[in-house]
Amino acid sequence: MIDPGARYTTGRRFHCRCGYSGRIWKAGGMRWEPILVERTVPGRREIGPPTEHELTIAADTTWPRQRRLPMIAPGTETAVLHRYGMTRWDQVMPRRQHAVIDALVDKIDSVVTGDTAVASTLYAAVLGSVEMAGYLSRWDARYLKAYEAIANHRYNVATLSAEPNVWGAPQSGRGTVGRRLAHLAKAGNWYAERLGRAPHVVGPLPAEQRRSNGSRTVDVRVVIGSSTRLLATDNSIDLVCTDPPYHDDVKYGELSEIFRAWAGLDTARVDGEAVVSHATLVDTDAYEATLTRAFREMRRALKPNGHLVLSYANRDPAAWAALFSALQAAGFTAIGFQVVHAENDIDHAKAHRRACNLDLILDLVTAADHALEKFIAHGPQVRTEEEDFCHAVGKIALQIGSLDGAWREKLQRTVARHPFVTRGRAMTQTDREPND
Template identity: 25%
Template sequence: TSVRWGGTANSIGMGAIVAKRAGDGNARCAEGLANPSGCRTRRVGIQPLPMSAPQRLDLPIDADFPVELANELARREVFNKHHYRPNSYLHKWWARRCGTTFRLILKGLVEDEALRDFLAPAGLQGKIILDPMLGGGTTLHEAIRLGANVVGADIDPIPVLQARATLTQVPLAQLEAAYQQLTDGLWRSLGAYFAVETLAGYMVPLRFMLYGVRRACACGPAIQLDSLDLRPHDEVRVDPERLGVWQGDRWQGAFIDLPAGVRLIDKRSRHCASCGEKFQVPPNLPYREQLVPLVTVAVCPEAGVEYRPVSPDDQMRLAAAQLAVSRTWQDAAFVIPPGPKSRDLHYRGIDNYRDLFSPRQQLYLWESRRLLAEFPPEIRLNLGLLISTSLEFNSLLCGYKGGNAQRPGAIRHVFAHHAYGFPYTVVENNPLFEPAGRKASGTLGQLFHDRIRRARQWAAAPAERVPAGRGSQQVPLPGEKDGGMAVLTAAELAQGQRRFLLHHGSAVDLPLPANSIDYVITDPPYFDSVQYGDLANFFRVWLQQLLPEAADWQYELDAAAIDPREPVAGAAYDYLAVLGGIFSECQRVLRPDSGRLIFTFHHGKATAWAALAGALRQARFQLVNYYVVHSESPASVHINGLNALTHDAILVLAPAVNREWQRPGWPAHADSEQFTATCARMLGWSLSNAADETDLPAAWQALLSSG
């Protein structure tokens, strides 16, 4: 199977070069020049600007990129990125770009045309590629698969630890044995807390417990749920009159210990029908005390999946867990710092991360920390990250979606909307539940299968999913491996292949000699977009307990391009200053004759583009070319209905090039692709023509406020 990198069939370069390419003297014809009127264009003309000692512009990506192929692959991958690249999804991270897009970017740097095919293994042997803002690790994984040696840096320890775990080739058999040892130990310590008795008298593991939330009005107390239907197709429902649970035509029992006169309502009931007051959280009630345990869910050997009201024995187990956990963690280590996303927690009186976890979930973390100490470092790293990422499915911020017949799975994970959410039906998952012959959302066993077992099997023999009729087919890539050998010094990158060097710290000062990097490929933070550093605290406070020796857990806030604390008036300046320092360091380490800085970017605000342009000007980069590609599904829950951009600009930059860009006309704000293309052209003009950095904000504001 062949999927061509270049050629008219699969490539539409949004910035194909009109000027003569250095080295071959052949002119490329464009289909259109920059259009001041704002109409759609598919290619943009670039005129040569006299300059001494210009860069060679003979890399394939300087002139062309298979946009149509990239779009077709991305539209498929964007819905299930973890299926396309399972080995880079060990731990939760945000805003990952499509791996197929970055593979195509890297193929555009391959000198041997025979190895430039999308499905051709290798092509980057002997090259050293840097990602100074590592994030989800896409660049490192894609580059190492093609034979390159790689360097990754990040100010946050989580991306660095994830890259180290997933790129280090630990035998799967060792990970399997260690996982079994870990879970055996957890069951011995915690099994009694997660036990439940079915109505038929069987003692079985709890699958999960459902909680409602306390509300009140002038008429008295209420308990609110997302829906009174718990499983529509099984006809499992809460009866608001009898205050209990029906499963089909079987009465499963009544709830116990409810306040006198309590009403059971769903989230649509915002105001009391009697007094007209809005249902409110009772005053001064801590978050965990707002939650009322109502329903246990387990698998009965006779009845199958069984929903029944919480029993006195269940309450005794909850009380025992509360007593046990009181002897464990100290609150001081889990204080929630201020932040733009954390303010949602503070607003609800949640000031400590422990308040987001049930006593049983906290015991799970306490015992995991004890057991992890028994394993060698690389095994401990993998299992520690697995336990940490399981918290997204094992927190009191997890919602229940089993009541919606259109939504698969039982648990809505914490960051389904890239922010903290507060469900009305809260799920306390059992992380140790392992059902026979069925999947269990968010359990440690399911996560181990998906993120370690299946991921490492794929990493040992990667395959690409390519279009085939109405579906896709997996194509093996013999000779590729998604993994390599860790090194400690830059000198070790000069030999061998698939070596990786990781740096936890700011990329403004990298442990690399000048002119030692062939290409920088990255995905910088998007100015004022989702505050990943703030959200990552949710995991970081526990990772510091689980893996205390694995990283320097002091987070250097002042060196982050996006400050995870409260935003301040000078955010644009800080973004410019930090990115400018990183880009300047990239310029220092790039090879002077052929080095490229390539990254993806999109944003709707003039301040973001002006800050980016200022940072690049500070580092003396100019735009060689750009391509606009599909990056995000409009159905994604965190952008749905927000008129958000669904395209990225791939920006190809070099320190010194003969390129002059025309200033574009106004963008079509309603057209994501054309808007992104206009911004990319404006960036080229900003880097080669704007007289002073102080002119940039006004120039960008004038462009994006028009149209």
């Protein structure tokens, strides 16, 4: 029996009944043993100890050895994988899970009858499931489900992990291939019903090619490349929705390696990333310059009455200052903001930690030469510290387009001195480490 509220491996340490205590990754080779199985039938789900048959089919010896995937390059986020002895990407999941994914990939070309668009969609569904890597997934305290390997934008190895059913069980399977295909079909059917025909999709197209409005017969154009160059022509877009890189919070290149390895793409470190991990000093000037180039390109492509809507969250004063400066330098004017709830407080990996549970949504326009009515979504009168923080930053954001004088200093004081930030800064390193 366990206490669901207890933390048995705080700071990634384990404690033996004999009195020995140590770091998990220094304890030698890890041995994975199935201890619980979820079974589903129509209308019912149950969790119980595995049967002898289930133990047999879960064993690596039951499944043929699979192809070797590229080496896991040492890095800030991949260091935890190396600590647990994982040196190649095929080592992050049980052999059974690997075998089923390979079998699904092998079936794709034989079922698409030469339709490259359908093939690409099927590859995306199958290869996207590798984020549910069995040896990396975490058990969520609130939901009985497998949890993504890169949740919280960090690779994590847990003492209680979940190997998902790759295809999916009838009553469950968040993130499984079957569920992904069902939602892809649902989205496609929704669009086709509103168009009265199948949507015409082109791409992915390289962002470097000549700009054009595209054909009138094309409903969706997918472009791959940097946001500092859009394929859209001048004054042609009604709305841009974006979630810009969060300063130094996420090491996007390392987190994408698990997908690139399975897709057979180059797994070398991505050069020229806009963002680095929190463990590395970030060049804020370069970050701001990159955002400015991207926002200027968005402004060029927006119609005179177009809108830029973006979501942002951070505790770093420099991050907010860089964002606001880039938006103003690109010629945008803020007309409103909304504070919305993120999912972090119901995410076991982030709950009770330094993660932001709210996002600030900004609405900006290019019409800076005439008076604009500005709006604030006020919400409840009694606010949490984080809600108050977001509203304080949002009110300064409404000055984007007319920021002048010592606005940076004012913004940085507002952020740096707010209790939501100072209280979080006082947390110890042990408090910030995820618990298994």
